[in-house]
Every structure is written in C-alpha cells, then in structure tokens.
Amino acid sequence: MKLKFTHLFMAGAVCVIASAFVIDNIKPKTHRKFIDPANMNKAVKPGDDFFEYANGTWIKTHEIPAKQTRWGAFIILNQENTDRVLAILKDVSKTSSGLPKGSVKQRVGDLYASGMDTVAIEKIGYDPIKPDLERIGRIQTTDDVVAEAIYERSRGIASPLFSFGVSADSKHPNVNIAGFGQGGTTLADRDYYLKNDQRTVKIQNAYKQYIVNLFSLTGSNTNQAVKNADIIFGIETRLAKAQLSRTELRDPNKTYNKLSVIDFKKLTPHFNWVKLMVDMKAPGQDSVLVAEPDFFKTEDDLVGSVTINEWKIYLAWNVLKDNATELSSPFVRATFDFSSVVSGQKVQTPRTERISSSVDRNLPDLLGQLYVEKYFKPAAKTYMVNLVNNLKTVLGERIKRLDWMSPETKAHALKKLAAFSVKIGYADKWQVYEGLTINRNDYFGNLRRLDEWRYNYNVSQLGKPVDKKRFNMSPPTVNANYSPNKNEITFPAGILQYPFFDFDADDAINYGGIGAVIGHEMTHGFDDQGRQYDSDGSLHNWWTKDDADKFKKRADMVVKQYDAFTVNDTVHLNGKLTLGENLADLGGINIAYEAFKKTKQGHSNQKIDGFTPDQRFFLSFAQVWRSKQRPEFAAQRVLTDPHSPENYRAYAPLTNMDAWYTAFNVKPGDKLYKKPEDRIKIW
Template sequence: MKRSLICAAVLTLAASYAGVTFAETPAAAITAPVAAAPLSTGIDMRNADLTVRPQDDFYSYVNGTWMKNTEIPADKSSWGAFYELRENSLTQLHTIVDTVSQGKNIKPGSNEQKIADMYASYMNEPALEELGIKPLAAEFAKVDALKDKKQISGLIAYLNRVGVTAPYDLGIHTDAKDSSKIIADLGQSGLGLPDRDYYLKADDAKLKDTLDKYLAHIEKMLTLAGDKAAHKNAASIVALETELAKVQWTKVENRDPVKTYNKVELAQLHTLAPNIEWDGYLSGTELKDKISYLVVSQPSYIKGFDKVLQKTPLSVWKAYFKWHVLSSFAAELSKPYVDENFAFYGVVLRGVPENEPRWKRGVKMVEGSIGEGLGKLYVEQFFPPENKARMEKLVGNLITAYDQSIAGLDWMSPATKKQAQKKLSTLMLKIGYPDKWRDYSSLTIKRDDLVGNVMRANNFEFKRNIDKLGKPVDRTEWGMTPQTVNAYYNPEFNEIVFPAAILQPPFFNAKADDAVNYGGIGGVIGHEISHGFDDQGSQYDEVGNLRDWWTKEDHEKFAVKTKALVAQYNAYSPVPGYKVNGELTLGENIADNSGLAIAYKAYHLSLGGKPAPVIDGLTGDQRLYLGWGQVWRGKVRDAQAIVYVKTDPHSPPRFRGNGTLENQPGFYSAFDVKPGDKMYLPPEQRVIMW
C-alpha cells in the first residue's frame, strides 16, 4: 500500500474569504508575555527565546531556548516533539509488555502468549550469546545450495518472505488504476546503504567516507561469521551493490505514480528480463496461480538487474546474499554482531553514539511483530474515547474549510472544482484505532527462538498480504498501529488515518485552547487531507483510481505554483554543503503549506462569526501559529540530516516551521511582519494554492 506519512502539504489561504473576518493584531501582543510554566492555552513558552524577533525567525522565537538547552539523547539520531511522544508511547508499551509477561495462566496461542514470548526471546541475552551465529546456519545453507544462477530467483522469493534485503521485492496493494482490485507490485531494492547516491557520488567526501566504512563493516561482519575470504568478498559485495545502484531510479523519479505503474503480463516477464527464472520467483512467492500480471515499478531497473545478474559470477552472488542474511538479522544475534551492526548503522551512518537500552529494542521487536495485538491493549489503557469525539468535530471544520476554499480558487476550472469537491466529500477518516483487529492465530512465536520468531513474523505479514489477492478490497484495514506517532494519507483508499498515539500534546491537547489545537493537530490533519490534492495525490480520483481529472490549464497553473515552492525549499540547507531537495520534498511541502492554511480557515469557522478571545496576552491567530511552531521543534545529528536529505520526502523541522509560515498571509498580520523582516516574502512570491 502506498501512502504518505506526516510532514507536508500544499494548500494555502487567502487573507480573507466570505463570511470570515480576521482580527487585527495589536502591536503590543507581538512580544507576548512568557510564562514560567506552560500557558493555559497549551503553549509552552518556556521553550521560547524572546531575544529573537518572531518576524525574523519564528522557529527560534518559539523553540530557541529548547534548542539551546536540549541535547539529543545519546541513543537517538534526532530529538523533538515527535520523538518525545514516541518515547512516552514506548514507556507505556513497556508497561503493557511487562504486565503481560508477568501474567499467569496465559493461554497458548493468544496474543498475550505471543507478546510475552517474543519479548522473552529478545531479552534472554545469555541464550543468544551461547548461540552466536548458529541461528543463521539454515539460511546460509540455502545460499550455499545454489548450483546455478537460475535458482537465484527462487532464493529471492524466500528472502522477500522472511525480511532479507534482496535486489527486488514485492508490494501488495490496491491497483492504482482499478481500486476494486489488489495487485502485486515488483520494485527495486538490494542496497545496504540508504540511497544510490552513497555509491555514485564519488565527489562527495562524506558519502565516499561512508561507503569506505561500509566496506570495512562488511569485512568485519563476515569475519565474525567465519568467512575466511571476508576481505575479497566485502569488495565484491560493494562492487555488486554499486552496479545495482547505477541502474536504480532516483527518489524523485519514484514519486511519479504514472511512471511507476507498468503492467506486465506474467507471460511477458521473460521478455523484460530473460535471465531471471520467473517461474521460480512466482512459485516461491505464491503468486503463480493468483495473478495474471505484475505491476513493475521500475522496468529499466529490472532490465538492468537482468544484465548484472548475467555478468556477475555465482560466487559473488552467494557472498552478497549471505551478507544480507547476516545484516538483516544482526541485531537479533549475540553481542559481537549487535555491536558491530550498531557501530556502522548507528554511529557511522546516523551519528548516534549509543545503542538504545535493550528493553526499548525488545518492545520495538514485539511491536514490529504483533503490532495490532499490542495496539489493542494500548488503546484500552491509554486512549480516552472523548479524544476521538473532539477530533471528529475538528476534522469536520477542516473539511468545510477545504470545500469553501476549493469554491474560491482562481486557478482551478469549474469542472475540476466539481471533481475536487466530490473527492473531498468521499474522503474516509480513521481516528484512533481500527474497527476490527488483526488475527495473529497463525503466527507461531517461541520463547527460545528469536531469529526464528522474526522470520516467522515477517513471513506471516508477507502471507497475510499475498492472501489478499483475488479477494475484495478491505477498506477497513489500517497501515499503522494505534501506538504509532504518525499519520498518513492513502490515495488508493482516499483516506486519512490518525493513530491514537499522535493525539497527545503538543499535537492535540484535550485541555488546550482550540486555536493551539488547530495550529497543531489541525495543521497536521489539513496536511494529510491536502495529499489528496498535491502533485501526487491529485492524480487519483475519489475512489482511488489513477485518473487525470484536471484540465490542461489547471495543470499548467498548478505547475507554476509548485515550481516556485521547489525553488523556495531548494534554498534551505540543514547541513553545510547539503541542501533540501525541493523536488523530492515537494508533496510534503505542499501539504505543510496547505494544511496550515486550511487549519487557519477552519479555526475561524469554529468561532461561528465571533471574535477570537485574547488569552495570556495572545490573540487567537498568534496562538494558532505558536501551536504550529512548537509542533516542529526538533534537532537532528548531521549524519542523520544527510541521510534525510538523500532519502526523506519531508523537509527538516526548521524549514517545515519557518518555510510554511513565509507563505501564510495570516501570519503576516498576526505578527505584523513587514518589508525588511527576515521572514518577509513579497506577496507575489508567496505560494498560495488554497
């Protein structure tokens, strides 16, 4: 299932619209008083830095003291509002797991038994130390059993099932051109580093250094595993991954849902890649009798892989597959493997000095394996029903604001407006948790088999998805667990999904002023709704089919606006020498700008024509923008920031906060931003889409 996670949007607002009057901001309120504790509104001004003018750097004004006084925890690559909530959620989950683990008379086969035994298998370090590399012996034997390259496709099918990185993998989701069907989607994979640029940008000193250290890491890991030719094999593996990187599509290319939709009949797969033994792959994945075609996301990559497959010796492929088996399960082995795995993927790649405490990693293991089983217990204890009711009311105002905004657009034709409003009216909302919970009865979890548990959990999820083929689409399904601090829009279902765990301060505060909630969770909800109308989501219609429902003129006018947004974000740099990729982050930047604009309108709708109250010396509009600013407080280690620039469709926190505000007319009036102020953009340069 393809979806977009929190962090961007593309709707903007006019300074006013029919039926709403925006309050003027008194100049004195621009330097609103700072409380010694969180204000009654839900704004924590202890984080603010009043030596910074909000008109020059709003992000630092709201978060500056927090930025100066906060150290990223030693076991984290990033820290901020999202991560604080995630830590809170993890602690709550730990309490649940401990309680379940201490329970008596646990029924065999129940979710509680699986949760307790998965956690126990992870926490039993003495047993893992005794086992060493033995848990992977059977997997290494499968690789050694390869007699010729025709058998590689069957091995890849197996590795796809158990969660091992391989040159291509499978996605099961709604058919983008017929949302009543489920399809299988073949996509590129196979690299041990986050992006092709790490292999191909030889002129980038930091990326080259990372690649050199990756080579050394592979050699160390293979040596630990008893490979006497570790030095030679490591060099061959990096050379092979470099060849794969050369034929892979970029992250920007992969954002195009039309370009990545390539239907290939099973009978024609051999013409695409004649050296792949397709029957072996289709049989191994159980696809052979379930489908008549595959959607191949990157056809030129599969063709390129076919050539790499042909020219690479079988011995090199064996070394490559053994490496990825070892790397994929290194964190579940004995301490030498865990430590070396973290030394590269944690310290080198992400700049994290310390690994997380084992209990955190153990809880995450349970969560990744039996997520909804754990989520059901989480919701029962930590999600008040009244939160869901208040959210539904807030969402109603946001949708009304979108509807009014569409009606008033000057760049969208009447015919397209009608279709946009139809899509908005059919938007599905999921809040908190699913109506029906996942059935884990076929998943076997053993108290003394950690690696086996992980493989079985991965295969359970793989099989669960494969079994959807040929059956009616289940639109009640969730793609995130309730304890996930995130949200998403799924264009193939035309739905927005907000798990319970994100409905907490600073995003949503049941005790806070409405303005702050509209600036926080309202902006985030607006962000997700806007994905249905951004450069990607707008290509899907109201039932989730990939269909162009815009006129040519609409596309042209929209392109002018998005081009300006790309240029704006291309200028931002989180680390010297590395700039935000405005094309990669376009959809999310659209969503941030749109979501906040609509949240602003929705807040004023919620006032019912009455003026917003002044609370704690702050106007309603100021509180709304302060709510937005505090949501994005965050710090990122430089190494992780580079990974994000190369791979993440979201802009860094500072630019999500400030970059969005520079395009909001309401912000200019709320804080009296004028020419000469650093946050000022001339009206003609502001990207206003909604």
C-alpha cells in the same frame, strides 16, 4: 506525513463538544502554559527567524540524548510512548507463559520475553542462520542463484535483488495485484554508491568495514572478508546505477507498468516468472506491475555476468545483514557501529526499547488492543471525527473560492473531498494472526515465523478485494497519513496528545497542532502526487490541461522556495523530493487557520499568557516542529526524507500567509518578509 515515531495518548474524563468550531470557554481549562515564553527567544524578531523566536531558548538549553539522533517535540512524545509500551510489556510478560496459547497477552508477552532472554540469544550465537549459509554454499548454477533469492524472500529470511508485494492496482484500486520494484542495495539511497564527496566516502568505507565485520564473525578470514566487501559493494553499485532516483519515484504514472507474466519473462530471460510466481506462492497471475522495467533488465544482465561465487557471497551477505540485529551481541554491536557513522547516534538504544519496538512492529494489532484499552478514550475519537468534518467543510469552501481553477475541475475536486474516508484511533476489526505461534524461548524463531506469516498473508490477498478497512499503522504510532489508492486519511491514537492535541487546551493550540495535521493529510489528496488519483482512488487524470498547468506553475514556486534552504549550511534541500510534504504543510496550515477563525476564540482578541489568539495558533504550529538534530542525521535526511527539516516546516508555509504577517507585525526589511504578490497560494 510519515515520521516513524510512536507515542501513547492518555485522556481523562471530558465532555466532548458537538462541534469543534465551538467551545464553552476561550481560556485553557488548566493553568498549564501550552505556549511557554520560557522556551522562546524573544530577542529575535518573528519576521527574521520564526523558528528561533518560537523555540530558541528550548533549542539552546536542551541537549540531544546520546541514544537519539535528534530531539524535540516528536521524539519526546516517542520516548513517553516507549515508556508506556514498556510498562505494558513488562507487566504482561510476567504472566504470559501461563496464559492460553494463542491469546493476545500470551503472544505479546512471550514475544517480548523471548527478545529479552539474552542468555539464550548469546548462547546460540549465529547458529540460527547457519542452515541458510550452508544452503547458499551449495549453489552451483545461475538458476540456483535465482531460486535462492526467491526462497529467501518467500520465507522471510532476506530480501535480495528486488522488492515484491501484493497491493491495490493503482488504476483499479479495488483489485489486488502482485508488484515488483527495484531493490537489492543496502545503503539508504543510490547516491551513497554513486557520489564521492568526503561524507559519502566515509559512509562507503564504514559500510565495507561492516561487511568485513559480519563475515569475520561467521568465520571468514580477514583477507576473504575484505574481498567479499569489494564484491558486494561492486554488485550493489551496479544495481544502484540502474535504480530510479527518489524524485523520479514520486511520479506514479512513470512507475505504473503493467506487464503480462510472459512479457516480464521475456524482459528478464534469467527469471522464469511463470515458474517463479508459483515458488513465490503467487500462482495463476496473468499480469504483474513492474515499477522500473529498466532496472530489471539491468538486473537480468547482472545475473548472467556476475560469477556464481560472487552471487553466493552477495546472497550470504543479505542473510547476514537482514538478520544481524536478531543474533548475539557481536552482530548487534557491529550493526550499530555502522549505523552510528550514518546517523551520528552516540550510544545504542537500550535493548528494552529495541524489543518494545519490535513487538509494536511485529504484532501491532495485538499490542494495540492492550494499548487502547489503557490509554485511548472514545471521547478523543468523537472529538476527532467532528474536527475532521469541520476541516473538510473548510477545504471545500476554499476549493470553491479558488480563482485559478475551472468549475469543471472544481467539481471533480469537491467530489474527491466528499469521498474521503477517515480512520481514527485504531482498526474496527483487529488482525488475529491466525496460525501464528509465539514461543517464549525462541526469539529468532518467532521473528522468522512472523516474517513468513506476513508474507503468506500478503500473497493470500491475491484474488480478493482490497481490504479498505485495514488500519495501516499501529495504534500507538505518532503519525498520520493519506492513502491515494484508498482516498483515506488515518490518524492513529498515538498522535492525539500534546503538542498536537489536548482536551484542556484552547482552540488555538489544537487547531495549530492537530488541526494543521488533519489539513496536511487532506492536502495530500491534492498535492503533486495525490491530485493524480480520482475520488475512487484510481490513478486517473481528472484535470483540464489548463488547470494542471496552473497547478504546476504554483507548485514550481514551492519547489523554488525550498530549493533555497540548506542543511548544515552547505547542502541545499531537494525541493522536488520534498514537494508533496511542503504542499501539504502549506495547505494544512491554511485550512486549519480558516477553521480556527470560525471558533469563538478565533473571533476574539483575548490574550492568554500575553499572546493573541492568532499568535497562539501560529506558535502552536511552530512548537510542534521544535527539534534539533545531529549533523550526520541531517545530512542523511536531505538525501532520503521527503519531509523538509523541522526548522523550515515551522515557518516556510507561514511566510505565504497574510494572517501570519498581521499577527506578528512582520514588515518589509524583515528577513522572512515576502511581498504579497510573491506569497504562494494553492489550496
């Protein structure tokens, strides 16, 4: 689950139970309506549109704020989180200049203060990138083009041509290896270059105008800026044609290609990787992973066929667009003008919130320390540990009962489940950012130093064991994830907040919320991608062919179900792109429901606010996905987001659960009704 939102959790003093299956009192501990009928549209039958039934009045009566592209449960949490993070930053930045250099509060406070020093930022305009543009202007040969691309990447300046990083080798998950991937384009998906429908052409034109605007701000005349836009779009279109689609990228075996550095050099003659790996601060490597070899062959052909002058324009563009939001306001406005065409956002996010996000993104372990000290309580971590263990037990029981899987494959699945590691709240050991200097009067310099520090830290991991203790999200983040190479699930502190979790809520609310999230992440270990990794995190087939075929048959049913859904009433979802998340939603809600039924409330029929325990469970799940979004943003997500839209996430998995039909008396003739034999059951 990758939602890219942040939020903080504030918990009062509570008594944590020994087991999340048992509670002392069925009723909520407060009079708060965790399921508020005022948000529902009871004029709609649950079996006709469960999302509308659960959230309809809220959707009708709430508008999307101008600074947002969508509005709902997640974004509301995000806004609360932003407010709390801002409170921390504003308080710390008042005194950080007088604190010891290198201390947590000094670096956090001074980074925020430097970003808010708009007088200094406006005064210097685009001076910070002039040396980069001048250096590019001196390029004379093809070797210079390649050298500049490598220089920009290894200094944190820009990321032209391709992606590069150090991470675990998928087939040897305890070993770090250097890896290369496709890149070089700006628009969010290759289809934005290759399609010619009305919306796509509108985005293409806006993108070209964005290029014109940024070059004009650096002194190019309009005619030259327009020519630059055509050159850049042409190069990026050729790169896009060579890229794998997002659906193809979901195949971990297709993108696992280990090449010797010598063979990689032979594949791309214009790139002397033996020398370039030294320039990239990653010397001494025998082999590298190349996710898309054909892309690099095409890129090499481009390096030889595109003129030097055109490459200089392309490289200058990468510096411009990768740094525009860090420069003076004309550059920031030009960037927003373009992004608003794509997303539909009406007004720019306030600078305070943008800089707050920058601090969280750049110094997560420093800001995270201040956050958990104020907002995260150990009791929440204890509760989550118990809840995770209980859901692991339930998933294990469900695996044992599968009627489509052989005992041999079941044994491997149970071994993998038992090997799951769990990270909750925040890292056991904080990153200290050794050697990183933050200057209160140099925002651009701070970000450049941060970019270079991160790059240097990443490549420094070559030759070292994979750090499996590392926390991969900042503590305030409202998200959770599963890492196949580490076989681990992670729940940052930020997600432990209503509507996912509340100490005062009854179990139906928490199991329908955070319980379904936990089950979701566990199921990722067994979705169409995760199932290809073994218990130790290695990319290894542990399935019998017959079991794999049976799994695929069931997964294809999920693809078909979601392919039928549309966005903006015209564009169909890509069931293959969203398959992993859809499988995780289906597995997660089933696991959470079975775990809920083991609680005292799960055994009862006692109503709260007019709803039975089962109804509260399913309504809790549905209200987590309460959301409305701008049509532009919705259209973009169909191309780029592996998650289905929230309205479908709220009910599509439930149509495959017998218990949901019983809870809401869903019958033949209802629009969402599926015959029992058509209901999809996997995990």
